[in-house]
Amino acid sequence: MASNLRVLFVDDEEELVSAVTERLELRGVTAVGCLSGREALERLARESFDVVVLDVKMPGLGGLDVVRMINQRHPGLKVVLLTGHSSLEDAQAGVELGAVAYLQKPVDLDALLAILRSSVGEG
């Protein structure tokens, strides 16, 4: 179960972030949580991650804005988008921006983990 996968999980819901990161940690993944897009970008500037999971709808910087900035500052960094809403336009925009996947909440954690692993060529 040992893995050096590093995941940054970004969502404005603190309760969700804490639960998901803890569950990912339990599965041997290094998971860091952020509560806003800005915080995530600051964290990314300081540390390196293999994959970022982004909520599309957040106050301040939205998920899609963050993806655009990541594309500029950290090209090649994998992104998975997560949303409570299922808008085809958003999904399309996300995929066009290079997001690996677009998932609708609530997601099964093991399914999410499988996608994260495959996005970096693991599993």
Next chain:
Amino acid sequence: MGRSVGAGAEDLEPQISSGAARRLRRSVVLATATVAILPLLVTTTLNYTQYRAAIRAEAEQPIARITLNTKRSLELFLAERRSALMFIVNDRSFEELCSPAALARTIANMNRSLTVAAFVDLGIVDGTGEQLCYSGPYKLEGKNYRDQDWFAEVARRGTYTSDVFLGYRNVPHFVIASRHERADGGFYVLRATIDAELLSELVMPASLGSEDDVFLVNRQGVLQSPSRRYGPVLTSIPLPLPPYSAGVDVREMRDNRGETLFVGAAFIENSPFVLLFLKPAGEAMGRWLTLRNELIAFTVASAVLILAVILWGSGQFVKSLSEASRRRAALMHHIEYSNKLASLGRLAAGVAHEINNPLAIINEKAGLAKDLVSLEAEFPRREKFLDLIDSILRSVERCKTITHRLLGFARHMDVQNEPIDLGTLLKEVMGFLGKEAEYRNLTVNFDLSDTLPTIESDRGQLQQVFLNILNNAFAAVRDGGRIDIVAEPFGPDQVAVSIADDGVGIPPENLPRIFEPFFTTKQGTGTGLGLSITYGIVKKLGGDIQVESEVGRGTRFTVILPTRKRG
């Protein structure tokens, strides 16, 4: 059964009712017909009276001319004879005149000197009416004329022309007489007679139309010369005489045979005679009758043509107006319906989105709890806890299904193309009605072909189509009824989805109308738009929809869809 208009639209009814359409058409026809036909009638009436007056004047003119000419020659004839008698009675003494030989000579001289030999005989009558001497072809010596009208008149007036009578000789004749005063205060009268036959020669013009008639009457309307129309001398004519005038009077009259005549009348001066010239109006106005018939025929034909065009045009006008208003009403209802759906969709999406976030938290918290319980080596009542957590996760899963379905339904308000697995879509739609099916104990049977291809179409619109048809099927079946849903390939590039129920069915007379907007059999509850919208969507998606039904046996709707959107 029958038509009803969408519920809630009573206030703002944009459709033209059939009564309003009839009233509109009547007004259009009346207004147009009035402005088109009234001037035509006015023009025709003016033409009619003008033509008639002109032609009538033309017909009357020769009548007046002939009548006047004849009047003048007749007056001249009578005046000549009166003058001759007056000259003789005053020029000669009683003794010179009163012998048959002298009278015979006088007649001969007068007849020679006058233009027309007219006098038949000559006699002298004394103041008591006794004929003293006589020369002529009749044996009239010694006759007494005291009781004859002419004698009384000449005694009073001096000179007199009588009307025609038979007298002692029993031959129609008239008298011209002149009185001579004696020195002793008495008088005698020189009396000449003229055959009535001469009058007819005098009034007859050189040429007379075959239907024309010219004759003399006295003031009582008794013929003084024979008439073609009314018979021989001394017969009464059935025409009233016009009032006296010095000139010629031409007027239209109707005689006892019902024939309309132009009558020229002239009173002959110093005589009881009235000259009448008759011309049948039919002959005189023959040209007018032809013209009049042409005028009437033209007017009637024009009016009929105008009316036909107006009736046809107004029908077309009102029809297209009703059609336009019906379409507008349908469109407005469609828009209203779509807006309603869109609002509902937005609301559903908002709710679903808001619920999804806390749902995700519950999901992760429960997942974490499960992780922790699983990983803990020694956890009291582990199984019980895992059961509880799984139950929570299953409930989350159920909520998720609901919110995803809501989002999926709401998302597809716009036309989009995406690959669709019809089987899944049909089951999703059925999912909305699952509870009702369960409560009403309905059997819903799916028969999905294995070779059913994925089609390219609009998910939301298709959901609406099948939801509408299934709603109708649910409304048609009794509790415990059955609905069969069959999806199979149809030809090389189409699929067919049929939804059959065993419900009440649709009467044949309603079958052709069920896709019309506002047609509903759900009195009071239906808008009559469901199937119309369904039809519109299917057509928009490039498909077709068919319906078969039998009353009491059920109804089958078949939706045929292209596997790929055309165009």
